[in-house]
Amino acid sequence: MTMHAVTPVASPYRTAxxxxxxxxxxxxxxxxxxxxxxxxxxxxxxxxxxxxxFVSIFGPNGCGKSTLINLISGLVPVDQGxxxxxxxxxxxxxxxxxxxxxxEALFPWMTAFSNIQYALKLRNVPAPEAxxxxxxxxxxxxxxxxxxxxxxxxxxxxxxxxxIMRALVVEPEVLFLDEPFSALDYEMTLFMRDQLQRIFEETxxxxxxxxxxxxxxxxxxxxxxxxSRRPARIADFPLVAVSRPRSDxxxxxxxxxxxxxxxxDIFQREVRQ
Amino acid sequence: MSARFDRFLPLLGVFGLILVWYVGYWVxxxxxxxxxxxxETLIALxxxxxxxxxxxxxxxxxxxxxxxxxVASVIAIPLGIVLGANERLYRSVEFVVDFFRSTPAxxxxxxxxxxxxxxxxxxxxxxxxxxxxxxxxxxxxxxxNARKTRILAATVMGASRWQVMKDVILMESLPQTFVGxxxxxxxALVIVVVAEMFIGSVDxxxxxxxxxxxxxxxxxMYAAIFAAGALGYGLNIFFLLIExxxxxxxxx
Numbered sequence: 001m002t003m004h005a006v007t008p009v010a011s012p013y014r015t016a017x018x019x020x021x022x023x024x025x026x027x028x029x030x031x032x033x034x035x036x037x038x039x040x041x042x043x044x045x046x047x048x049x050x051x052x053x054f055v056s057i058f059g060p061n062g063c064g065k066s067t068l069i070n071l072i073s074g075l076v077p078v079d080q081g082x083x084x085x086x087x088x089x090x091x092x093x094x095x096x097x098x099x100x101x102x103x104e105a106l107f108p109w110m111t112a113f114s115n116i117q118y119a120l121k122l123r124n125v126p127a128p129e130a131x132x133x134x135x136x137x138x139x140x141x142x143x144x145x146x147x148x149x150x151x152x153x154x155x156x157x158x159x160x161x162x163x164i165m166r167a168l169v170v171e172p173e174v175l176f177l178d179e180p181f182s183a184l185d186y187e188m189t190l191f192m193r194d195q196l197q198r199i200f201e202e203t204x205x206x207x208x209x210x211x212x213x214x215x216x217x218x219x220x221x222x223x224x225x226x227x228s229r230r231p232a233r234i235a236d237f238p239l240v241a242v243s244r245p246r247s248d249x250x251x252x253x254x255x256x257x258x259x260x261x262x263x264x265d266i267f268q269r270e271v272r273q
Numbered sequence: 274m275s276a277r278f279d280r281f282l283p284l285l286g287v288f289g290l291i292l293v294w295y296v297g298y299w300v301x302x303x304x305x306x307x308x309x310x311x312x313e314t315l316i317a318l319x320x321x322x323x324x325x326x327x328x329x330x331x332x333x334x335x336x337x338x339x340x341x342x343x344v345a346s347v348i349a350i351p352l353g354i355v356l357g358a359n360e361r362l363y364r365s366v367e368f369v370v371d372f373f374r375s376t377p378a379x380x381x382x383x384x385x386x387x388x389x390x391x392x393x394x395x396x397x398x399x400x401x402x403x404x405x406x407x408x409x410x411x412x413x414x415x416x417x418n419a420r421k422t423r424i425l426a427a428t429v430m431g432a433s434r435w436q437v438m439k440d441v442i443l444m445e446s447l448p449q450t451f452v453g454x455x456x457x458x459x460x461a462l463v464i465v466v467v468a469e470m471f472i473g474s475v476d477x478x479x480x481x482x483x484x485x486x487x488x489x490x491x492x493x494m495y496a497a498i499f500a501a502g503a504l505g506y507g508l509n510i511f512f513l514l515i516e517x518x519x520x521x522x523x524x525x
Contacts, residue, residue, distance in 0.1 A: 150521070
């Protein structure tokens with residue numbers, strides 16, 4: 001594990017509404033390039049994601065929001081560039097990833113409990129200890145799901161909660177979420193947002209969320225990463241200076257509305273370009 | 274009330290068939306030598322299956338069918354996994370597999386006779402040949418069509434290629450493998466029964482049907498046909514039950 005000197009990027013946390021309490025960069029993306037079938041998605045792309053913060057990624061359709069977290073998490077190989085986690089490579093880093101399609105991401109041949117435990121099994125944690133750790137996580141999150149059931153016996157929200165727990169049980173340094181709630185109905189989405197917020201506050205894990213819903217992106221985030229049309233650039237990376245825990249009242253909070261409007265302006269500017 | 278009645282709807286067809294049969298028998302549409310009454314047939318079936326020769330023939334056919342499916346599985350399942358895991362390899366043998374899958378296995382009888390002689394082995398291996406191709410094809414497709422997301426999910430959790438294969442892809446292919454096994458066993462039964470009729474046989478349901486027809490013992494012939502039908506139906510149910518307990522998640 002080698003520590004790399006991280007070259008600072010020009011204004012990584014340029015905020016429209018005041019500074020954050022100066023968090024250190026956790027994920028550093030340097031000179032990232034990626035093409036799909038000759039189409040350039042990223043070219044010489046640089047990004048710093050702060051440690052222990054919640055970053056939402058928002059941008060025009062097809063600009064490569066999901067591709068970005070797939071490149072960072074190693075699901076898709078990069079053409080060029082370097083991604084480091086606190087100076088470490090991906091191989092030395094525990095990450096968690098929550099897929100949009102929980103139905104196809106969970107293993108239906110395992111109970112919900114075994115699904116979560118499997119993540120630990122892959123990390124060679126002995127079964128009794130793994131069981132204990134799953135139980136601890138369940139207790140800590142206050143999850144009220146019958147985990148002896150199979151995924152297909154659970155509701156959509158419960159299934160996604162199980163896949164979030166599967167990602168969390170290894171105590172990841174970073175948690176990636178790819179539009180995790182877009183397959184859920186609105187009521188369940190609202191509930192799951194608050195669950196995720198609670199988990200974030202509870203664990204303090206660096207989280208990176210891809211969302212196609214601006215309100216959700218801003219509601220959950222400490223920073224909103226606004227991307228341009230491809231090849232994607234950082235259009236803006238504002239701080240969401242709204243206190244936590246956020247709730248229904250947050251939606252009518254002046255600061256929240258102002259920032260959401262700002263993000264929408266940038267988004268529309270980028271879409272029109 | 275109607276829901277309780279609905280459960281017995283399948284019986285209507287059975288009674289209907291028996292009724293039509295009796296009517297046909299009474300008005301003598303067919304020579305009674307060729308069409309015995311349902312009760313004569315039933316008595317022949319009962320006598321044959323409780324200590325008669327029919328039970329022995331039934332068990333011979335069961336044995337050959339299971340032997341064929343066992344041979345087919347041992348060869349086709351591992352081969353299907355290997356082919357499914359290497360899509361380019363599969364593409365290169367796909368035509369051959371499809372060609373022989375489409376070849377009537379009965380056309381292979383003479384070849385197998387030359388190789389294995391007139392004993393049990395020929396019947397079992399011809400049936401295994403037909404079933405193996407069906408199983409192979411299904412297993413390979415099951416492996417190839419494993420959900421990408423599940424493979425990625427395991428990979429991102431740190432699973433090695435071998436762990437992905439064993440824990441994810443193999444499990445993913447199970448529903449399709451069982452489809453192959455069910456189709457394979459149906460095909461194996463057909464081939465075994467046909468083989469028993471023609472390839473110098475001394476026992477088996479196919480032999481019994483053929484022999485009873487030669488002797489104009491129609492009740493016994495019909496009894497053997499029904500025994501074969503019950504066997505086919507039973508095998509399908511048997512494999513469905515195994516499938517349900519092994520791949521409870523299938524289609525969900």
